[in-house]
Amino acid sequence: MAQQNGTTQCGVPTNQPEFPRASYQELPDPHGIKQSDWKGITDWQATWGDIDTRYEKHVPPHNKQGISMTLEGWKGETLHAQAVTWSGKTITNLTFKFSEFNGRNHQTLPASAFSGGFVRYVMTDQLNTDGKGGCGDRIDHSLFDSLLVADCIDHTIASMSMEAYSVRPIWISCRIPKETVPGTYSGKVIIEADGKSVALSLKIIVHKRTLPDPSQWAFHLDLWQNPFAVARYYKVPLWSQEHFEAMRPILKMLAGAGQKSITVSLMHKPWGGQTEDYFESMVTWIKKVDGTWRFDFGVFDKWVEFAMSQGIDQQINCYSMVPWKLSFQYFDQATNQMKSIQTAPGEDAYNEMWTAMLTSFSKHLKAKGWFDKCIIAMDERPREVMQQTLKLIRQVEPNFKVSLAGSYHKELEPELYDYCITIGETFPEEVKESRQKQGKVSTVYTCCAEAFPNTFTFSDPAEAAWIGYHIANRHLDGYLRWAYNSWVKEPLLDSRFRAWAAGDTYLVYPDARSSIRFDRLVEGIQAYEKVYLLRKEFKSLNNQRGLEKIEKILSPFKLKNLPQVPASKTVQTAQKALNSF
Amino acid sequence: MAQQNGTTQCGVPTNQPEFPRASYQELPDPHGIKQSDWKGITDWQATWGDIDTRYEKHVPPHNKQGISMTLEGWKGETLHAQAVTWSGKTITNLTFKFSEFNGRNHQTLPASAFSGGFVRYVMTDQLNTDGKGGCGDRIDHSLFDSLLVADCIDHTIASMSMEAYSVRPIWISCRIPKETVPGTYSGKVIIEADGKSVALSLKIIVHKRTLPDPSQWAFHLDLWQNPFAVARYYKVPLWSQEHFEAMRPILKMLAGAGQKSITVSLMHKPWGGQTEDYFESMVTWIKKVDGTWRFDFGVFDKWVEFAMSQGIDQQINCYSMVPWKLSFQYFDQATNQMKSIQTAPGEDAYNEMWTAMLTSFSKHLKAKGWFDKCIIAMDERPREVMQQTLKLIRQVEPNFKVSLAGSYHKELEPELYDYCITIGETFPEEVKESRQKQGKVSTVYTCCAEAFPNTFTFSDPAEAAWIGYHIANRHLDGYLRWAYNSWVKEPLLDSRFRAWAAGDTYLVYPDARSSIRFDRLVEGIQAYEKVYLLRKEFKSLNNQRGLEKIEKILSPFKLKNLPQVPASKTVQTAQKALNSF
Secondary structure, eight states, rough: OOTTTOOOOBBSSSSSSOOOOOOOOOOTTOOOOGGGHHHOOEEEEEEOOOOOOHOTTTTTOOOOOHHHHHHEETTOEEEEEEEEESSSOOEEEEEEEEOOOOOOGEEEEEGGEEEEEEEEEEOOSSOOOSSSSSBBBSSHHHHHEEEEEEEEEEEEEEEEEEEEEEEEEEEEEEEETTTTEEEEEEOOOOEEEEEEEEEEEEEEEEEEOOOOGGGGOEEEEEEEEHHHHHHHHHTTTTTTTHHHHHHHHHHHHHTTTTTTEEEEEOOTTTTHHHHHHHHOOOSEEOOTTOOOEEEEEEEEHHHHHHHHHHOSSEEEEEESSSSSOEEEEEEEEETTTEEEEEEOOTSSHHHHHHHHHHHHHHHHHHHOOOOOGGGEEEEEOOOOHHHHHEEEEHHOOOTTTEEESSOOOTTTTOOEEEEEEEEOOOOOOOHHHHHTTTTEHHHHEOOOTSSSSOOOSSHHHHHHHHHHHHHHTOOEEEEEEEEEEEOOSSSSBOOOOOSTTTTBBBBBBBTEEEEHHHHHHHHHHHHHHHHHHHHHHHHHHHHHHHHHHHHHHHOOOGGGGTTTOOOOHHHHHHHHOOOOO | OTTTTTOOOBBSSSOOOOOOOOOOOOOOOOTOOOGGGGTEEEEEEEEEEEOOOOTTTTTTSSSBBSEEEEEEETTTOEEEEEEEEEEEEEEEEEEEOOOOEGGGGGGGEGGGGEEEEEEEEEEESOOHHHHHHHOSSSSSSGGGGOEEEEEEOSSSSSEEEEOOOOOEEEEEEEOOTTTOEEEOEEEEEEETTTEEEEEEEOOOOOOHHHEGGGGOOOOOEEOOOOOHHHHHHHHHOTTTHHHHHHHHHHHHHHTTTTOEEEEESEEEEEEOOSSSSSOOOOEEEOOOOOOOOEEEEEHHHHHHHHHHHTTSSSSEEEEEESOOSSSEEEETTTTTEEEEEEOOOOOOHHHHHHHHHHHHHHHHHHTTTTTGGEEEEEEEOOOHHHHHHHHHHEEEEETOOOEEESSTTTTTTTGGEEEETTTTTOOOOOHHHHHHTTTTTEEEEEEEEEEESOOOOOOHHHHHHHHHHHHHHOOOOOOEEEEEEEOOOSSTTTOOBBBTTTTBBSSTTTTBBBEHHEEEEEEHHHHHHHHHHHHHHHHHOOOOOHHHHHHHHTTTTOGGGGSOOHHHHHHHHHHHHTTOO
């Protein structure tokens, strides 16, 4: 993989920290090899595939696209293609590299525009057997189908071996530099296997329009980061230099997707410790022996400053005054122990501790200059509980911004700066418009509940891209998913967890390995961004026909169309149409 | 019990806080009742007993002393007598009261001079079966004899019932007011049982010499206090107002015995959690996320200020830089958890944390004006370890006072302000003298190791008194015992523990109930004090004969004489002789 060292990969920094990069063995395929599938295939072969297919590991590839591939996009946009190789014999050294990419008048695309990685297989499961989403416990994996799926994009190794009768896709990315002269650039992806090589043609058509840097994107992306999973996975002390080094490429990759919010845990286990690595409090709560509260923001500061330094710097979303278990842990000086209080909004104990906390916190935020970025973030709780919480917040500091990820409640809406509802719900049209005028953020989320669209490791890859178009169609601001990297025990090997459909808890892999899901989610965000810019342009030019055309392009992105109309088809059509402007 | 309310009892404050004072049931006597012992005894009877006998609960009393008793002592001294009652029938209401005590010329002893309590039975065991002390685990109590013994002195109830064929001793104390005119005072202790009453004569002979208040005593008493046992027993929050109220009478009683040292735990489990209630750190250790240490002395201050307010104000003995398990717990801000470091003196991690701690501590002590009272207290560890520790202390603050409770090490001796060796060891004569000249404290201790003398619940009561005489004989400064109130689960019912001979872990009972052991230990301390004053007087008068006479009186108090020469006999003789000056 010629582009590996020191070159830029989409969303991945060039200088990776030195973590162990030992190549790992994928788990055995539960479905094994059917010899009859491989009848007559004795050699190694390679061709273009499509990016909508998760090629099976031990079945010769379908959906082959031949040896020529054309991608098109705006300057600044990142495009993807997928090559696929398969072999009837053992291969000891599979590699790939890029040729020069030449346009007219000796113009070229730089080598740094291209990157790629072997697509790796990870264990997954399936939707609930009734087909209705992926919620619920999954302690016993044998109750679900287990299968190996292609998902992780591994940029960390320069070559791989292949066993006989196996498939290895290669994911190709091209980030078109913003300064590129529009036109068509031609080159090759050369794939080599034990001396035999296949040169796959690749044309990049660069349009005249420009997508700005992700930091400038309008799309409000909020994928929750889990620093605790990183510390555990890399066996590094929490908040140590090594921990931050381990998080650097992961956060950089997220910033590269236009992430807006830093995920902060204000207290111990805001979500009841539902992930493999629970969220510990980033604020130190101390109950002194004299009965007063003392707060220390040393961890919070370190985390926020680090995330900002990596380019995630618009919001600080702080969870949670209404955690799932209404239990609040603190260090108790009198007993020299960690203790917990069970108390609910509206109760004296709750009001006393949170008044002390919010008073101290708002003072600290103002001193740091972060007050306007900080959001007191709530998860869904009964409306009365949330109203009690809001009342307390307003008593302490009327100007605190507040967010909620949950159902739509018209009583709460006016209080919420950042309101994220389930993808199946809608904001009343006049509320949506009013919120936009006030500069408030209105988004939707998916979680285990949605069968389609989703980003499980077995989900149709195009569904991830579909989401951005859908949100553009609805004129909303963005998307939230609760787990960017709440890794399971062995995220590279097995994406299944003790609950929910596999892949629910993470979109990206260790060492900032991206995934088909994540790259395609960003593809949809780019589409949203293109729509956003086109609408803006057409509005300013009063180009009603252009605006209508956009609405028409987006109109198939309705939830009711899934899965009957394949996401891949809808996305392909819309992508082409958007590039026609 | 007429003297109960609002009157003074030896070492016990008059105004007890209002804790539940429900009378409790003693455990059944494992040895039961032998009917033949009670042949011919059908009625209830009472007489004087002696204070050297633990009267058995279900055997008619031996060592009866008749209906007249004479006690003698100095002004300011507290004297004890024991009455014993027994009954061949059920008694529903046993009470006792004091008559007036009259001397010549219409002089009287005030009612407040007298107090008393029912002697209560508690479960005990015995020495190790080889007779060599009481050390080692005792998880299985059935490997030892179990017996009920008379020990606790219960001042909290005004009357008791008696079952048929049972014994109930009554402990009588007289604290001679310092302003008493010397002479003989006569009165009665009137014991009543269901209408029948026995009047026991009591003569108090008051000598002309005066014992000062316990706060002025020279004897260096160091019984380790356990505030954690009190919090657990009374189910009150640690360091709360209720906790301090519960500790008040217990500390007051200890101050009344001339206690000099406040027991402080500088860190978590200085003795590895060997007691029913382990010692938690009174200093808050916080490792901040930036790697620096922060110490908070809020608990330490509360405890020390409280103990001082109760009259224990000479030393603050702080345990321990060399705890039994070389493990140091702290609150770790990064992980929001309690963590432990395993490290030993001489190691970098140890030096780093203790340098930070001692620097912060000495600054705090100086600000409080406590630096000169504070002792960095060590328990026995290998000599090299202790030398490493001393080196570190001296580096941080050369003037820290240091103590050791352990074996005699000539290399360490010059460094130790307060040096307590095992009772079986000796300081070289010239070292002892040199230490006295420098104002250093040289004491001895007993623990589970000694079969005699000791203060187990089954120990001969006179052994407790013997200890003070023994220390006077050796010209030492005082005595240490590691457990004043490290209560077992049910200290009133069963003095046995999971380790060591029963009673090893506490000398006094809940609600500041004294014990035969504790009262008699104080008796020995009073004897020491009398010797101290007589020696001083005789030295100043150059009364060589008097000095020699004292040495002769004390000479039988040698360890080798126990238990062949009964402690009771040696003590009785010496007590009489001391009163003859």
